[in-house]
Amino acid sequence: MFERAAIKDLLEWKNKSNRKPLILRGARQVGKTTAIEMFSKYFDNTIFLNMEEAAHRELFNEKLSFDDRISAVLLFGSVPKDSKNTIVFIDEIQMSPQAISTLRYFHELTPHLFIVAAGSLLEAAIDIKASFPVGRVEYLMMHPCTFREFISALGETEMLSLLDEIPLPAFAHQKALELFKKYMLIGGMPEAVATYSTTEDIVQVNSVYESLLTSFLDDVEKYSKESFVRVIRHVIKSAFSEIGNRIKFQGFGKSTYTSKEIHEAFELIQKAMLMQLIYPASSVKIPIVSDYKKSPKLLLLDSGLLHYQSGIQKEIFISQKPEAVAYGRLIEHIAGQMIYSSFSNPSASINFWAREKKQSNAEVDYIYQYRDRIIPIEVKSGPSGRLRSLHQFVDMTDHNYAVRLGDSLISIENAVTVKGKQYKLLNMPWYLAEEIENYLKWFCQSN
Structure with missing residues (x-):
């Protein structure tokens, strides 16, 4: 192992x-x-x-x-x-x-x-x-295996060593993207990673996923009333199709369950750490405060389980580019997983930013506190994409740093918001999301 x-x-x-x-x-x-x-x-x-x-x-x-x-x-x-x-x-x-x-x-x-x-x-x-x-x-x-642990399990020692260099050398980018595609597909559950590292057979890994899902359900049901089990099963089954969406408890997953029933089910599932609710913050200044009155998003434990349960493994496996089949919401999800996996404190949480006003809604995928600043992070599934919400965040804050996660090489852009504020934009490839703390240190100290 x-x-x-x-x-x-x-x-x-x-x-x-x-x-x-x-x-x-x-x-x-x-x-x-x-x-x-x-x-x-x-x-x-x-x-x-x-x-x-x-x-x-x-x-x-x-x-x-x-x-x-x-x-x-x-x-x-x-x-x-x-x-x-x-x-x-x-x-x-x-x-x-x-x-x-x-x-x-x-x-x-x-x-x-x-x-x-x-x-x-x-x-x-x-x-x-x-x-x-x-x-x-x-x-x-303890989280599922990180990208670093995944490539270590595959025996990619040279790539593991290169990841210690900040910034990562450009010649390693394409290889890292290929490994990231595998990581997206397999995820980080240790048994799944170990099985894939020895067999490279996704069919054998699927039996691991099925066993894991069964054990999760069994675990959760130990501590719930028998009459409540059906609600929990419904929430878990429906959650996989709600990734990337803002959810509401009332009638979740096209059900007739009440808001109270769904909320209680999510509370128990979160205690099992199978998934968590991530809430928006509305301020651009520290501390980051979750707004529990607003609709949350879902962050599942593992991308491998997500893709298995969603039935899109084949599309990811045969695609030359992850973004071609994963779409924005799945790329956004695994980026959130990777950022969250960098936290060793059990009380740590991850948030997104939302501004909800008439004719002026804005939403930034993730925010991250680096020292006394809240850094906005946008996740893009392809080579291009608008940054309207990120611009609104930058205009409101008192610093000039922002991050975009995508498929491009590491670079720092001198950018300008729609309103004319100059700021520095760090472009990072998806596979470095879990290295966000180290890269923000490099980014902020060098600019």
Whole structure:
């Protein structure tokens, strides 16, 4: 299995002097357990616990004192009590309220132990059973594989090295676009990436997608009432065709479900991290504030799942240019996925910008806070396209930086809005969307 970028974040956590127990967040099957298995090579001792196992849950029996719980865990792992380099990984922790409550004591009473916990649908489980101790744990978000991780899995080491250069050399552009087309098709779910890297057979990958969708549904349904399952299934099925659209809860997916039913279904699905609602902001100044009164868009977990469920894999696979079949909304979607995957903070969110006035509506695909500025990002599916909304944003802001994601080489344009304001436009290829922070640093410092 290829190494995940999260290992770097985990090592930073390991080396912190004020380290707290770590909650590893992320959707089912994004590779949390595998990442910890890789991470465990940096320890002398490893104890893996799965709270779906009754014997493992018994180690945290509420009748046991904290000291006895620790002794039981160490005995289970055949690890001496005085060991100084031991990691304890508690998987599916949502199945044990006692294990969750025990986390509050690890930081103060056993700082020599490295505690990592993970699970599926943690928030839903918390709502029902227990709560994580505030201020006594820290969090790390894991996403599906990034473009970098994808090309690493394919063995493209030279391209991986070139991506470290800012700006990327022009001679690497066409090869990167070809790899991006594959990434669009396959997505970033680790099992799908691993299967494709060894077989290059999309048919075999499709069975992975089907299994993933089934496991997501099973997971969500664990924490919902039986009568509510049909609403959840409808929302998930309908969501794939609503990508790129502003949605309304009432009658979502041409249904008769109420706004309340659809909203509650989305809340649970978001807790499973299968998809999220992204809301507009209306200000051009920090902080970015989501306007929950306005219609949101959808951001799904993975483009591979999206294309499989939408039935457009063949068109993407045989096309010479991704934009020929993906259209603006799908290109816009994967760009959002890639930007969002650059966030390791579970509370981080992604937004678009909207100005809704009579005869003067405007919408910018994404906005990104870089230091004290909000940078507008427009995503174009082809070589040309108007930037009317981006111009409105630039006219309203007090800086002169903007980004356009497309199929062109990296370049910086001296541009002018319709109203005559001069600004700098950074043109970036789609495949660099997840590198937005590094490129904004280069862009702003050099202009």
